[in-house]
Amino acid sequence: MLAVFLQTLPFFAMIGLGYAAARGGMFGPEATSALTKFVFYFALSAMLFRFSADLDLWAVLDWDIVSSYLLACLAVYLLATLVALARRRGMQEAAVEAQVAVIGNTGFLGIPMLVMLLGEAAIGPLLLILSVDLIVFSSLIVILITLARDGRMRPSALRSVGLGLVRNPMIVSISAGLAWSASGWTLPAPAMSFVVILGAAATPGALFAIGASLADKSAERIEVAIWLSFCKLVLHPAAVAFTMLVLIPVEPFAATVVISASALPVAGNVYILAQHYGVAPQRVSASILISTLVSVVTVPMVIAWLSGG
Template identity: 55%
Template structure:
């Protein structure tokens, strides 16, 4: 346990350093915004392209993996939705809580950390989780809120969703990398070095940006936020792990799936909550709490999947 904790500690140390820099005002709040943009549009995109360009699309897609992750995640989504509705929350708030309880920080934390901890074999499963989260569940929450507020689902609601998908640099970089791989194009040396250099900035940049963004968040609506953190850190990996076993997912890929499901609440959930004006305080606090607790829970999950 100690060895695993020490392996994950540098990643959380970078998050803590970003938090400390922002709290002490050495790193201004707007600095976190621009650093996030750099990571999102350049560094992480370069890393994802380079990863995807080395993958075989046929080997990457595993129907059992997809169905298992969808089954486990949908179960947690439904539990979150029902729990919120039983507390008397409106549909948009309930849907946002459900989304919060199963959407992990795969892009900014999972891709850099899990690939380092679990090796290059983890690239494919991590990218599959990231793709499902972005294409399926981000679309789902947007459609539900639009339908709830407009009295039904309208075709016009699909336009911003499709625009967001096709303009998302993480999706674009993965698709471009997979196309590059399928075409068997060689990567020129200078281009590969550029991508490697830029991609190397993704891990420290993303983790520092996570910490800096947490500095402005406060713990409010503690009971609800604690429940959402519990759903994300405990229930989601448990549900996904059981689903992976039921669907017969290959053990290593199943372990990566569980580790990805154990990641804390994603920062882009707060962006959605802020955009729609729904449950911002609860989501913000859940991101802060789940990220802090994941210092302990992620090493535990890594230990468990290592023994599976």
Template identity: 65%
Template sequence: MWDIFLKTLPFFMLIGLGYGAARTKFFSEEATAYLTKFVFYFALSAMLFRFSANLSLGAIFDWSFVLAYLTGTLAVYLTATAVAMRRGIPVTEAAVEAQCATIGNVGFLGIPMLVLLLGETAIGPIMMVLAVDLIVFGSLIVILITGARDGRMSPKILVTVAVGLIKNPMIVSISLGLLVSAFALPVPVPINEFLTLLGNAATPGALFAIGASLASKSAERVAVAAWLSLCKLVLHPVAVAIAALLVFNVPPAMAGVMIAAAALPVAGNVYIIAQHYRVAPSRASAAILLSTAASIVTVSVTIAWVTTYLR
């Protein structure tokens, strides 16, 4: 456990460095926005393309894995939604809370950290988790918020969802990489080295950007944020573990990656969606802040368990 904590600590130290730089105003909000854009559209996309270009579709897609992750995630999603509705809040706010309870920071934190700690065999499973989060739950929140406001489903909502997916650089880079792999297209050495160099900037850039973005987050409505953090850091990995190991019999190594990914703190893009639709942004902000702080311990515990018993 202590060894794993020491291995994860540098990742959170980078997050802390970004937080300190932004908190002291050395790094402005505008600088954070541009760094995040660089990581999202360039560095992380280069890393994902290079990873997926060297994988076969069979290595990145497994039905039992996807169904296990979907089942465990939906269980927590519905639990968070039920609790939110019980408190009498609107469907739109319940959708944001459910998103906080289930969508982790797989892109910016999970990919660089889990690949390093769990090995390159973790790449395929992590990409499956990322794809489910982006395609299924990223679409679901838009459908729920837009549908609740309009009072009905319309083709316009589906068009909005489709355009959002097509414009997402993570989806595009993974898809292009898999096409290169499927057709066995050679990647010229200079291009591969360029992608490696650019992709290497993703890890420090992403972690620094996470910390810098947290500096502008508030911890309002702490009780709700604490509940959502509990869902994300504890209930989600437990539900996914039950689904993977006891229901769908996912191979232990793949199940371990799934569980570790489920234990990640709330994703920053949940706040972006909440802010965009003006639905409970302060609640999402607080959940991101609290879950990221607590994950210094909980993620280490989860990875220690995964590497001890499932690898």
């Protein structure tokens, strides 16, 4: 446990550095927004393109991983939805709370940290579950909120879902990398150097941006935020462990990667969606703050348990 904690500590220390810089006034909201855009649209996209360009889609695509991960996510998603509805929060708030319960920070935190800790063999399973999060659940929250507001699914909402997917730089970069890999072409040396240099900025930039973005997060609705953080940090990885180790067994290393990724704290893009639709942004904000703080301990615990097992 201590060895794993020391390995993960630099990643969380970088998050802490970003938080301290923002709280100290050295890194304001505009700077945080600009850094996040740089990482999201450029550095992380370059990293994902480089990783996926070295993969064989048919060797990486494992429907057992996809189905077991999706089944576990849907179970926790349904539980969080039912608890929200039992509290009479309505379908819009229930959809946002369910999103908080299952969507972890795989892009900004999981891929940089787990690839470094577990090796580049972790890339394939990570890209699979990231694709499930982006394609299935990013679409699902839009559909549920639209249905709750309008009582029906408008063509404009479906168009918005489709455009959101094709414009997402993570989906675009993964798709472009896999397409390049399928072509059999070798990336020219200058282009590869460019992608490597740009992608190298993703890890420190993403971690610093996470910390800086936490500086303006508040801990309101603390009881609900604690429940949602418990769903994300405990129930979600437990459900994934059950489906992958018992219900739909997958290869042990892939299971280790996916369960570890499932233990990550709540993703920042859930807050962006909640703020965009005006549905419980403070609740999401508090959940991101609490889950990130607690994950300093829980993520190493999960990885240590899996490594020992």
